[in-house]
Amino acid sequence: AAAAAADQEQFYLLLGNLLSPDNAVRKQAEETYENIPGQSKITFLLQAIRNTAAAEEARQMAAVLLRRLLSSAFEEVYPALSPDDQTSIKSGLLLIIQLETQSSMRKKICDIVAELARNLIDEDGNNQWPEVLKFLFDSHPRVRYAACNAIGQMATDFAPGFQKKFHEKVIAALLQTMEDQGNQRVQAHAAAALINFTEDCPKSLLIPYLDNLVKHLHSTMVIKLQELIQKGTKLVLEQVVTSIASVADTAEEKFVPYYDLFMPSLKHIVENAVQKELRLLRGKTIECISLIGLAVGKEKFMQDASDVMQLLLKTQTDFSDLEDDDPQISYMISAWARMCKILGKEFQQYLPVVMGPLMKTASIKPEVALLDTQDMENMSDDDGWEFVNLGDQQSFGIKTAGLEEKATACQMLVCYAKELKEGFVEYTEQVVKLMVPLLKFYFHDDILLTNSTSMPLLLECARVRGPEYLTQMWHFMCDALIKAIGTEPDSDVLSEIMHSFAKCIDVMGDGCLNNEHFEELGGILKGKLEEHFKNQELRQVKRQDEDYDEQVEESLQDEDDNDVYVLTKVSDILHSIFSSYKEKVLPWFERLLPLIVNLICPHRPWPDRQWGLCIFDDIVEHCSPSSFKYAEYFLRPMLQSICDNSPEVRQAAAYGVGVMAQFGGDSYRPFCTEALPLLVRVIQSPDAKTKENVNATENCISAVGKIMKFKPDCVNVEEVLPHWLSWLPLHEDKEEAVYTFNYLCDLIESNNPVVLGPNNSNLPRIFGIIADGEIHEAIKHEDPCIKRLANVVRQVQTSGQLWTECISQLNADQQAAIQELLNSA
Template structure:
């Protein structure tokens, strides 16, 4: 052992060397010679150094290295001959491990140096977590830690809470929570009177204990502990320990993010204390900001609780946030800069934090409580002499627009009139803020703002584009126009095009490159909005853009060239192929040349090139196919980008893994997982471009299908970037479609994809991804029809769908429980409904998938659908709208695609379907009425009793007092159509049929549901042409109904039926006296007579 310890000591010294080669050699020896071949000696030796070496840094390093080596994965042979990985802690002999663990606890009880103790505690914590994960006992640990809690030395007490904070499960043996035992442990630390560091560490430990215990539903029972934790804050403030106070706030933020309800009993006190911190300009910015972040995190996670328990929150916090937003100094560099990229160091400034806070308060607490407070103060700020006040007010309006949309949209004109005059403010920073505000409002209140206020907004922004002395104002005015034009109607933009185009051309010749870039970007958006109205400006623009693309590939011009690509291709899409054709070849050659010039992976032109090629593909269609060999290689390379990943110890420097360089970090089991995500957006775009080519080129893309599918399928599980997963799933159907004429090639590829999809869908937590998966399944089944699923795959699909439906049902029930929460309020209902609406997308798509299976396989799909019937029965009898609609859609589709086989399911649907015709939900009544009508047509005699029972309910639907209101009219029209189908199917006895026919005639017309309008109008015309007494008894009404159908243009897509209706109404009129004809005509509203004449009917 002595020789080993000596050698390890030498290695430790070498590992601390600044010589990279020496350090690398030592790491190699430690890994290959010790860890892989002699792990027992390695770990025992390090423990010996930790316990016995007099050199303090060496003992500290030994603790760090023991942790790393003990937990580092090591390749070992598996039973099947392959290699697996385990850690050295579980490779060494049991006696060695027990000896090491005992020595660690010995060091915990004896180590006198604080810095070494911290490394030792980190080591013990990580080893303990590894043992817990493997269910390996370390029974001596908890008593040893609790002994430290009771120790006389404060550094020992601090060590104990450091370990408890890292391994809170130590206080919950066998996952049993006993606050009688645990409470006094924390009480001793939180009430520490000697050393504040102990209180801070105890607070941190209490936070992670509460997170681990997950006591959200029993918040009241933890109120005593919460009070003790919060009492640490005034003590730190009183001692002037701002660093400790910030650390305490950071811990409480973590608790608020995970267990916000724990703050319920103490929320008013927290608010009052926080106000004394946030508004105290004498304190450090980091202290104030972390305190504000605690409040905002509680707001984010429990807005209803905040609204209920602290109704004065907005009136107290919003003024402070607005004041923070005004803490802005004028900087000469702001005016003279040649680059307007946001500076990273500005993110921690008061004005940025205040603006972000306003946004979060508005979105979470809602418009009803935010708007009155904000707009009591904002007008005063706009009238202030200090430009900073006016600037802050405008930025505040910009920040709260999205969250306060419902309230502000009612007074949008007032807000626009409040903001737009400041585009002429004396101070350029205020004019810049006004442009920012208008641009954000153009996004938040689209398209209403564009439609109603273009006369106010466009001239105001164009005036800013004339501000030659302030190019940043010019650029921001042009940037705001981008937001505005993204949602503007072509006709509303047309009057400004000439003046706007002239200004953009002027800006494009500015010496400021950022202004040129913005002018070109805005021009692209204007062209996209103007569509063919931009044709007249095309000859002046396209040659200039080609000229930019011919400039040298210097670094400072890369972004400008990228913007030129974007602009030119958007213009090409706007003016279409015939206009662009003359420049197409030149442009394609320019792009090909630039693609060859780009060698730097960080070159912004890479992304612009990808999108430019794709837009050209949409314009040129089949003419683009010859360019695929140029486009596809770099695109496929980008689609296969792998993230750079690094796993760092908590003590490792992370200067090479900064956010500025595109790295994101997360703590996992005591280590920092660093992922460079900056290139993953490019990967996502590449996959989206592949989808674009496949969709637009069809079989022209066929040769790339196998290679592309090999890339797409693994990316379904690319959890580093959700966008990549979504794009990969959306791309699969169009890529397969490109080779659908070769099923022998497509089916094996689809089989591999299906297996992957079937595994991921039941566990999918991302609602958008789940939607994309189900939509993709539907699209592929539609594409491949009966070849899409073999028997095994079909069975797997039903099992997966069953799991998804059951999980969805559980979430519906969870939302119902949320509505019973003590803090529930109407604003929270809106959030719940938003969540439900997202999940409903998936359920609606599942209904379409079931429909597609029945449509393609018919009665052969019934064994599959039977596997879902347990869920369908449950859903059918629920109160939740989306659950009922899914069940009813299955009934509708069974009726439509399996005909008489529907009889088998009458015991499931029959009585409940009739009941649902009286549902208070219009969407349910509509779907049920449609299904009843289809059942009458296709279901055969076995469903006639259902139809007979439904007739009185259908009549009641049509007769209801508000049946033709906007919310109800479509359901009502489906009821009328159902009556038509039942009557046409000869289901009713003679007397009941005559009554129903008379009622049907008086229920016409059907004009809003075009599909049902065809059914009902056709049946009415049958009655007219048969001179049925029901028509004769309601002759004038019949004429009025047919005239309404013609006036509304409901039958425009069925010219034959429309002409038949016109002929029949003319016949009916011709059979009347002239004075009666004239009276009917004159009784029509003037606009209806005018439209009927314009359409050539009369």
Template sequence: MISAWARMCKILGKEFEQYLPIVMGPVMKAASLKPEVALLDSEDMKTMEDDDAWQFVTLGDQQNFGIRTAGLEEKATACQMLVCYARELKDGFAGYTEQVVKLMVPLLKFYFHDGVRVAATESLPFLLECAKIKGDDYLREMWAFICPELLKAVDTEPGNDVLSEHMHSLAKCIEVLGSGCLNAEAMAELITTMNKILKEHFERAEGRHQKRKDEDYDEEVEESLLDEDDEDVYILSKISDIVHALFGTHKADFFPYFEQLLPHFAKLMGAERPWPDHQWGLCIFDDALEHGGPPVIKYQEYFLRPLMQHIVNSHGEVRQAAAYGAGVMAQFAGPEFAQACAEAIPLLMQVIGAPDSRACENINPTENAIAAVTKICKYNSSRFNIDEVLPLWLSWLPVWEDEDEAPHIYGYLCDLIEANHPLILGANNSNVPRLVAIIADALAKEALDSKSEVRTRLLNIVRQIQGNGEMFNACVAQLSMEQQQALSCALSSQ
């Protein structure tokens, strides 16, 4: 029943609010279940050994600690359902946030069941989002209750799977609350914990390196080491989430704290490190470039050379992170990086022009590279001849896979068309059929959100071309049926 109610909530959305008074009692009761525990000597154990409802851990010779596991799954399910209500109902759940947060925060230490801790930590950013409607004072009070316990959970969590959830939750809480949500004491505690986690990342990697040299090393050991690799990389990605949240909310004010972790981030970029370290190291410096602005130049010795080198890395994830970095460097880091932007262009072209650049596994890095060239041309083109790049740039369109980058690319296309740029329109407007085809393809592939301003600009350009009936009909005649339908539908609906 508890699971069914959550599914109904997901389907009904706001309409489910009216049923909360009916369902919250049973759900809170199940989520509040306290497990039975017992301390038994060896004699008592003999009578309990075959009871499937209990699990035991031996403590020394004569004592055994037992927990009744029956009911823990129901508790975990109920906690997960509370997450669902908070996520789906938002301010409609505000009236229940106080009782739910008082239940969930202590469950961050519920070591009897991983699923309960995961649900508890997952609920916190959603509960803060719900509580916003009750005003700043209420929100501050709730965060003051959550913050020390969540930071402690990140520091002391024994399970890597749950640790990554705590870290993700903290990042989301920071994004919900914004700049200043962590006071000096909390920020110092977080930096200390992140420092410890990063140290352990390098120590564990070195440990695995040594195990691969052992005489006992075989395929089975390698399989176990690869699992550990994956776990470590996932935790590293959550470090990146927290840095992303802090840069996104605090901008350049985060730099003094960032500097305390800088030796670790620089180490991730080292040539000898495995490629996932390069990927997440680049993501962290990408955030510094995007949100830190021109002052980021003081860290260029740590990131600039690796970023340029990794644009042509053999791993798509690393190429994508490096290409994205080149784009935000052009957009946000200022004219001091103009030479670096010019040097990035041929490297990005190499990625885009590769024979398999549009293959499934390469399409996202390729579209990030196209977006990077777009941003360099638009924001930081003083050190190269842009007229040599634009015809090539146009030949790479359309793009449709990366929804975040598509608005930058098509926005720049609109800029150039609206400015009547001769290289884009062609001699005697000879490129217009090609431009209509690009726009129609973008619409057919739903590259842009239906409410996007860039989509409206593209349609206005098409309407201008429509003013010349003969030219427009010639353009449409060259389109596929799918493109014609997408164009017609978009023009009539907006």
């Protein structure tokens, strides 16, 4: 025991040294700490946390280190402990929470508990530490407070598995804890945990509790409103209002019956909570009202919509008096956007009032500074500055205040452009002038992402003003977008910018890029593809390295995913260019050709082959018959890929055969004949319809249909048709489903004897196919194909006997689906 105590003493010294301002002492201490075995670390740290006589900093440091240990090295450290040690850690932590008096220390211990509880939920969502939930029923408010913390954390980290496993216990426990009138902070925390729980809770799980949830939330809200009026306490009310919003957001239309219970009180809060200290409450209530409106839909919300708009407008008029850090601003901005979603075109009348403050917020210019490292250390993080090192001596700093609001405001502008389309045209010019320069705004990824997303939407809005106005606007964007594709370092942002650029080309069409654009873009895309191959090689080298282990592999996988994502966007851009420019663009494309051919080599990873084939699919689809001059590069690999091991590669190859049949000229005929048995082999394989294979299989079925329709002399149609019918309907790949149903209609309308069967004996089977397509929503109701299918059904309806025969062979769901089809078309 004496030796252990001496060791513990040494450990306190070590903790002290870890906090030392002296670099050498601290470095030495870090090395010593690293070398302590994991199990001993846990024991020492727990004892240090328990020891209330020890120095505050040392205990805090121990708590931070223990949490870090559990989050980064749980698998190495915890399972190696004996079952007794594991139990003593769990009960020790629960005990410490009950005894701890210091609030920031208690929060740190709650974080440790949440971290441990998180790690003790296994792959299937089973909780190996059920006592954590019993926390909530403990008599001690501090323990319940901590439990709410831990549960809120787990609900977020393990959604939706945690919700599926524990909904019954957690909802009951949190509602009961929320009733704890004696303790405001525990109530507020229970409401906050409930928000975390409902935000990611599948709707179907929440519905059975809705009555009970609503009852509790309503009674708590009424009591807290009284308390606000009598004592001015608002903490719990703020959380309860957000809980209501979260429940409504998840429950959607199921919240309609409770709407009238809440709306009057919520409107009352917005009207009357005008004092400065109630700004946050008012902001959250505005958010709650708009979320409920979105959940219940226009029809129900219309009774209050104009009242709510007036309340918002009133706040808006006082907007110029609001201080810059007023929490209401960001809630207001988001609420306006939701109101726009609810009201649709009717929202346009409010734009003149809304746009001023929104543009003002979106135009916030953050303070920036270039400092040497010494000055930077004097400016602490608490002042809201963030720094990026530029080499040894210099740092670039940016004041982060207002950046979140700026990001939100930019997102709202995008929302208006999307919802109002031509109704937003008055504002497109000023928004474009604001957004385009922000493509170089490296301080905040969300702002960059939002702005790139906005470009195609703003072009859609500007269309109304005619081609000249549209072209001017596009020229303003185009150079900036191409530059950004060439320079953006972050792969997520880069992918988004590339995607938007492709969408812009779709909007603008043929002629939107001039020679300089093509020249610059060609160079950039070539660079991206070369970099793609180089990165793959580097990763292979790292896999041969002696330090290679599972963690290295994991980070290499992440890099690989990012790389592939950028590759998909190269494919997007080429797709838009081919579909806009057709074969005119092929001479430009030839500088990229060797790289794309390299993608589809048999030894390359499957995503390379998938996206390489997709690019050749586009060339066949949009540039035929000229595409055939590249046949020597892609035809063999494409046919060989129909039966590839990877379903993604099979899908790209099968789609290619389909477009070859549909758009490729006569030169492609022998290849359609050759492809048929390969397609059939995929469709008839035993696992063709499993979740991972179904899309590839449906593309094969569609390709067989396209060969029969567009190249009928390449195959024996009469022999293939009965097989093809037996594979229908398609319901996963919606685009291909429309093709197959349209072809089926062609065959029926032309009274094809093979399809209809002798004396129309196949019609019941055809009815079954049509009904199943309707059940799976394979075709959108606005698609013209729906009318053709309904007409087929109506033709049969006129001949009584046949109709009875067809309908009698359908099950109840199928009969209902046929009725639904007739009603909708």
